[in-house]
Amino acid sequence: MTEPSAQPPTAQRIEEIARSATAELDSLENLEAVDQWRISYLGRRGTLTTVLRALSSLDVDERRTIGALANEAKNTLEDRLEQRVRHINEAALTRSASQNRLDVTLPGRPSKAGRLHPTTQIVREICSAFVAMGFGVVEGPEVEWEHYNFEMLNIPKGHPARDMWNTLWVDYEDPSGEQAMLLRTHTSPMQARVMESREPPIRVVVPGKCYRYEATDATHEWHFYQVEGLAVGEGITFADLKGTLYEFAHRLFGEERQIRFRCDYFPFVEPGVDMSIDCFACQGQGGGCRICRDSGWIEILGAGMVHPKVLEKVGYDKDRYTGFAFGMGPERIAMLKYGIDDIRHFYANDLRFLRQF
Amino acid sequence: MRVPLSWLRQYVDIDLPARELAHRLTMAGIEVSEVEVIGGWTEVFVGHVTSVRPHPNADRLRLCVVSTGSEELEVVCGAPNVAAGQKICFAKVGANIYNTHSERHETLEAAKIRGIESQGMICSAVELGLGDDHSGIIVLPDDAPTGAPLDDYLGDTVLELELTPNRLDCLSVLGVAHEVAALTGKKVQEPEANYEESGVPIAELVNISVASPELCRRYTASLLLGVKIGPSPQWLQDRLTRAGLRPINNVVDVTNFVMLEYNQPLHSFDYDLIKDATVIVRRARPGELLTTLDGVERKLTAENLVIADANDAIGLGGVIGGAESEISEGTVNVLLESATFNGANNRETAQSLGLRTEATLRFEKGLRPELAPIALRRATALIHEVAGGTVAPGIVDVLSDEGADAPVVMLTSDKIKRLLGMEVDLERVQGIMDALGFIWESAGDSGLKVTVPYWRNDINIEEDLVEEVVRTIGYDSVPTTMISSPIPVQQPAPVMVLRDQIKDLLAAAGIQEVINYPLVTLQQLEQVEQLDAAALPLRVSNPLSSDREYLRTTLRASLLATLAANQGHGAGPFRMFEAGRVFWPRNGDLPEERETVAGVLAGLRHEPSWLEDDSLLDFYDAKGVVELVLDRLGVAATYEPIDDPGFHPGRCAVIKASEAVLGMVGEVHPVVMERLGLDSPQVAVFELYLEPVLAAMPSSQQQFEPLPRYPSATRDLALVMPSDVEAARVTQLILRHEDVDRAELFDIYAGENIAEGAKSLAIHVYFQAKDRTLTNEEVNRSLDGLLRTLERELNAKLRA
Ligand SMILES: [Zn+2]
Numbered sequence A: 001m002t003e004p005s006a007q008p009p010t011a012q013r014i015e016e017i018a019r020s021a022t023a024e025l026d027s028l029e030n031l032e033a034v035d036q037w038r039i040s041y042l043g044r045r046g047t048l049t050t051v052l053r054a055l056s057s058l059d060v061d062e063r064r065t066i067g068a069l070a071n072e073a074k075n076t077l078e079d080r081l082e083q084r085v086r087h088i089n090e091a092a093l094t095r096s097a098s099q100n101r102l103d104v105t106l107p108g109r110p111s112k113a114g115r116l117h118p119t120t121q122i123v124r125e126i127c128s129a130f131v132a133m134g135f136g137v138v139e140g141p142e143v144e145w146e147h148y149n150f151e152m153l154n155i156p157k158g159h160p161a162r163d164m165w166n167t168l169w170v171d172y173e174d175p176s177g178e179q180a181m182l183l184r185t186h187t188s189p190m191q192a193r194v195m196e197s198r199e200p201p202i203r204v205v206v207p208g209k210c211y212r213y214e215a216t217d218a219t220h221e222w223h224f225y226q227v228e229g230l231a232v233g234e235g236i237t238f239a240d241l242k243g244t245l246y247e248f249a250h251r252l253f254g255e256e257r258q259i260r261f262r263c264d265y266f267p268f269v270e271p272g273v274d275m276s277i278d279c280f281a282c283q284g285q286g287g288g289c290r291i292c293r294d295s296g297w298i299e300i301l302g303a304g305m306v307h308p309k310v311l312e313k314v315g316y317d318k319d320r321y322t323g324f325a326f327g328m329g330p331e332r333i334a335m336l337k338y339g340i341d342d343i344r345h346f347y348a349n350d351l352r353f354l355r356q357f
Numbered sequence B: 001m002r003v004p005l006s007w008l009r010q011y012v013d014i015d016l017p018a019r020e021l022a023h024r025l026t027m028a029g030i031e032v033s034e035v036e037v038i039g040g041w042t043e044v045f046v047g048h049v050t051s052v053r054p055h056p057n058a059d060r061l062r063l064c065v066v067s068t069g070s071e072e073l074e075v076v077c078g079a080p081n082v083a084a085g086q087k088i089c090f091a092k093v094g095a096n097i098y099n100t101h102s103e104r105h106e107t108l109e110a111a112k113i114r115g116i117e118s119q120g121m122i123c124s125a126v127e128l129g130l131g132d133d134h135s136g137i138i139v140l141p142d143d144a145p146t147g148a149p150l151d152d153y154l155g156d157t158v159l160e161l162e163l164t165p166n167r168l169d170c171l172s173v174l175g176v177a178h179e180v181a182a183l184t185g186k187k188v189q190e191p192e193a194n195y196e197e198s199g200v201p202i203a204e205l206v207n208i209s210v211a212s213p214e215l216c217r218r219y220t221a222s223l224l225l226g227v228k229i230g231p232s233p234q235w236l237q238d239r240l241t242r243a244g245l246r247p248i249n250n251v252v253d254v255t256n257f258v259m260l261e262y263n264q265p266l267h268s269f270d271y272d273l274i275k276d277a278t279v280i281v282r283r284a285r286p287g288e289l290l291t292t293l294d295g296v297e298r299k300l301t302a303e304n305l306v307i308a309d310a311n312d313a314i315g316l317g318g319v320i321g322g323a324e325s326e327i328s329e330g331t332v333n334v335l336l337e338s339a340t341f342n343g344a345n346n347r348e349t350a351q352s353l354g355l356r357t358e359a360t361l362r363f364e365k366g367l368r369p370e371l372a373p374i375a376l377r378r379a380t381a382l383i384h385e386v387a388g389g390t391v392a393p394g395i396v397d398v399l400s401d402e403g404a405d406a407p408v409v410m411l412t413s414d415k416i417k418r419l420l421g422m423e424v425d426l427e428r429v430q431g432i433m434d435a436l437g438f439i440w441e442s443a444g445d446s447g448l449k450v451t452v453p454y455w456r457n458d459i460n461i462e463e464d465l466v467e468e469v470v471r472t473i474g475y476d477s478v479p480t481t482m483i484s485s486p487i488p489v490q491q492p493a494p495v496m497v498l499r500d501q502i503k504d505l506l507a508a509a510g511i512q513e514v515i516n517y518p519l520v521t522l523q524q525l526e527q528v529e530q531l532d533a534a535a536l537p538l539r540v541s542n543p544l545s546s547d548r549e550y551l552r553t554t555l556r557a558s559l560l561a562t563l564a565a566n567q568g569h570g571a572g573p574f575r576m577f578e579a580g581r582v583f584w585p586r587n588g589d590l591p592e593e594r595e596t597v598a599g600v601l602a603g604l605r606h607e608p609s610w611l612e613d614d615s616l617l618d619f620y621d622a623k624g625v626v627e628l629v630l631d632r633l634g635v636a637a638t639y640e641p642i643d644d645p646g647f648h649p650g651r652c653a654v655i656k657a658s659e660a661v662l663g664m665v666g667e668v669h670p671v672v673m674e675r676l677g678l679d680s681p682q683v684a685v686f687e688l689y690l691e692p693v694l695a696a697m698p699s700s701q702q703q704f705e706p707l708p709r710y711p712s713a714t715r716d717l718a719l720v721m722p723s724d725v726e727a728a729r730v731t732q733l734i735l736r737h738e739d740v741d742r743a744e745l746f747d748i749y750a751g752e753n754i755a756e757g758a759k760s761l762a763i764h765v766y767f768q769a770k771d772r773t774l775t776n777e778e779v780n781r782s783l784d785g786l787l788r789t790l791e792r793e794l795n796a797k798l799r800a
Helices: A011-026 A031-042 A047-057 A060-097 A118-131 A160-164 A189-197 A238-253 A308-313 A330-338 B018-027 B150-154 B173-184 B234-243 B250-262 B343-353 B358-363 B371-387 B413-420 B426-435 B462-473 B494-508 B522-528 B556-569 B619-633 B670-676 B690-696 B727-735 B776-794
Strands: A143-145 A181-183 A202-211 A223-233 A259-263 A269-278 A297-306 A322-328 B002-004 B031-038 B044-055 B058-067 B072-077 B087-092 B096-099 B104-107 B111-113 B116-118 B120-122 B156-162 B207-210 B216-225 B266-270 B278-283 B289-291 B297-299 B305-308 B313-316 B334-341 B396-399 B408-412 B439-442 B447-451 B574-586 B589-602 B638-641 B647-657 B660-668 B683-689 B713-722 B740-749 B758-767
Touching: A011 A031, A011 A047, A011 A060, A031 A047, A031 A060, A047 A060, A118 A202, A118 A223, A118 A238, A118 A330, A143 B589, A189 A202, A189 A223, A189 A308, A223 A238, A223 A297, A223 A330, A238 A259, A238 A269, A238 A297, A238 A322, A238 B413, A259 B018, A269 A322, A269 B462, A297 A308, A297 A330, A322 A330, B002 B234, B018 B031, B018 B156, B018 B173, B044 B072, B044 B150, B058 B120, B072 B116, B072 B120, B156 B234, B173 B250, B173 B426, B207 B216, B207 B396, B216 B278, B216 B371, B234 B250, B250 B266, B250 B358, B250 B371, B266 B313, B266 B371, B289 B313, B305 B343, B334 B343, B334 B371, B343 B358, B408 B413, B408 B462, B413 B426, B413 B462, B426 B439, B426 B447, B426 B462, B494 B574, B494 B589, B494 B619, B494 B690, B522 B556, B522 B670, B556 B574, B556 B589, B556 B670, B556 B683, B589 B619, B589 B690, B619 B647, B619 B660, B619 B683, B647 B690, B660 B670, B660 B690, B683 B690, B713 B776, B727 B740, B727 B758, B727 B776, B758 B776
Parallel strands: B207 B278
Antiparallel strands: A143 A181, A202 A223, A223 A322, A259 A269, A269 A297, A297 A322, B002 B156, B031 B156, B044 B058, B044 B087, B058 B072, B087 B120, B096 B104, B111 B116, B216 B334, B216 B396, B266 B334, B278 B305, B289 B297, B305 B313, B408 B447, B439 B447, B574 B589, B589 B683, B638 B647, B647 B660, B660 B683, B713 B758, B740 B758
16 A cells, blocks of 8 residues: 655656556455455555645646646546446356246146137138138027928928038927927028028028937037128129139138039028038048048038029018028048047047137 | 940040049049049969869869960969860969958969969959859859050959939030040940841830820830840950949949939830730829839839839839839840839838839939930840841831920120120030030121030029039139128127127136037937926927937026036036027927027036135035026026925025016026936026016116215115015115115124024115215114114114
């Protein structure tokens, strides 16, 4: 430590003090030493303080220039001091943190998100494809009158086409003693209900549960979903049906999909078709493909132009309005998309199955 | 329907490979589900047995010399029916045939049988895969060409058709032939039905009347006298066998053959067994008895149409014949019936008697009346050909007032454009109509008047004809457009939006969605809720099984069953929910379908891990989920304790908003858990009814509330009170107090330092005024009042 000096301060002297003080500070690694350093340079009797005090022995001009130098040196040292203290503190924090290491290879704290049932997911996907084309989503009753499930859809009693829908009947007889209530065999009754309740233009999709009196196997469930579609208005054509379903197939199965129609029969449409898409698994090539069973095509849905008798039954002017309708099985579409080989998985509700989606 | 190509070729030329033909038919709406190839034999030929002599070393075996035209080979044969002069199926050494001993297909080798080498084999149906008959060899017709590969002579391809109910026409080979002709540009060769008539006219020999013309639009009959009943010729048997029917005798076989050929079911009666030679087509007398061909005595009603003689029913019209009048070996005179019965009535009779026959499959779809006499003449000619005898001149033809005119349907260019969105050249349309066998004449300059041919029963309106056009030109030629009219304005039903929102919230809260069958047992429902014996849940009258019989009135029953089923796979956590409908019966109406969401929580609270404790999910987890959902929806709910038999005593709350019940939350009663085999100390469930939740949601848009501008003051209270005081009561009282902003319960304590029967609740109470900073004095004054209220109302005191 330098003794207080009676010598008048010089620029050179101030520079020397600043240099040696800085060098000394940079070598200090703990707060006690830094405090000692502060006292010896910047303390009341510290070296630099002493120099400052001796300024009064200088003449006015010298006092101004040397004084400025001395003040600058003091500020610099104070800044350096602050930096050093921060450096020492941070180094200490780092040291202590490095004592608290984790085994980052251990598994994280588990938090499982719930998932929506694959049917919910696919039904939403199907519906939103149609919503984007201006369709609204409506739902209807699962327990339905025979009237809506069959009669209004041009499937009168005694019609052989009734064999297409094996029915679960509800234990209920109408006043004439006829079975009149059933678990709907398809979502199509909503076609009649929607048309009865409003005037064209109509553009809706109807998702919902359906039921059949049928033995189950890998491709048949007695309880399943359908998504029905209906568009009625002036000037709606089969070409529009094609365009709408083309767009749907592209949204669900990819831009490059081709579609194909073949003649099919449903009593509530005429002409009636079913639609296939070219197989997305083998790109329509067949050749040992499991998904399309070698045909290169996958049947996706049934469709057609609304039968004039159906329009008549709901009181529409069949010479003014035309429309198209379609229906599809979301489970089948999910099975195709995810490669599920057995429809019975869907409602067995084994969590090990459901958590995969 | 099985259509052998060999049979089809009888009426139409086919120059397409079978697979291509199958594809075209499928695309046109006649779905070919399978193309079955019969034959595919190699080294099997038509052989001629030139001599037969006994085997020197075996009584049952014989040595036959078989000529293939180019060579003569000696074979050992054990069949009892082999004889010199026969044409047979001859497998040469090297042929791959079915070996009945090893039960495999094997290559035939030259082998010594009892010391004599056999240089081939005379085959039975089994070895060639043509049937099950191993009692003897197949004997071919005499005109079979010796030396021809058997594949050329007997090989065939059968199209298996999976038909939609409208295409009745393709239940017949001729119907398919018409379709094939239209698709390939060929012409159909209809079979001939020429025969000679002689003797007394039929009109003098049988008296036929139709008493119920509404159920029998046309009844035609012919009479064959002096026929000889016996087996059918081979060609007829082959046709039937290949199409899947069993040959019976020549007369019955002809009726079946013509049914498959033309679609028209026919029936043959033993003329001599018809009392008074009188046939009356009438409704059955109530309770009238008839023993049908299958030997079953059936009791009839007036809804059943019978064919009767002067006294009794002798057949069930269009369904099945009677045993009494059946054709037998001794039959000499045959009355042949070809009629048009009412489809719906025929179907109902068949269904009520459980008798779906080949005939009813056709009648129920509504056969055209023009067909009856055509098929009658064809069958008469064939019976005459294969069973001999004479045909009485004329036929009986009783036609109802409805007549038998072919439907005439208009088809206009305008309709085609309106339906398809494209123009189809009228000449092209005419060509399509021609190819399909429709007769047309021009009607105006852009329309056709189209007469529907007798084999099509599915064409009734203009739209049907448009389909004929589009399925012929192909759907690919229709343009692809989007609907050009404006999009209708529509909003989804609020309850659907709510259901989706809740599903998303629950999934985000870590709960897995499941979807259960809505049909359960009554017992399952009884276990989780009190049933009203006077208003039981709806029942399915034809359940698939006894465990799927009743429509659920709660989601909890099936949810708990799903939990039980999953508990076998681990210790949880099990967090599942279902959003679905429950069904509440209504008198004389469809049930009320209530949108409901329910959840079940059981097992470990956290996923098993090295980090976590092993605490278990309980009531408060379920309630926390409910609070999360309702809070997110802006519903202010209260939870009132309630005792419900399905729930653990004292661990169940009914969720309410004002007086409306929104749902339940609780833990399952231990007894119920035991019955369901649930394997956890506790199972928590919740159920929310969406309509009341929707009603309890704020109807107007949530408005912004300014943030507090002045600081709040906090006081921590430790309150001792009797242990049965509900926490919600305490916080309610506190909140009701002046200047209190909120109250947070942060600890509950009972035990040491607290008197028996008492508990301590620790609560942060926040005081806040909107317009100023509350002074200490104000806060303390408020607090004093608060404490007085708590003491007065709940006997709650500050903990000493
Ligand atoms: Zn494929």
